[in-house]
Amino acid sequence: MEALHEHAIDCPYCGEPMTILVDPSEPQQEYIEDCQICCQPMVVSVQQDWQGDIEVSVRSENDA
16 A cells, blocks of 8 residues: 655635645545535545656535
């Protein structure tokens, strides 16, 4: 099992910066995680490229 990776993000609701842990064992993921500050649900998308670099993006649950 690979170690979890820390990624800095900003909440799409309150704009507060925070750090989340990402599991690199799955190359593509999308899941809901509550903001640590305002408790709103954020959609976290994780993409891993062929070189193993991980890109994390977040959006509000209501965004399409």
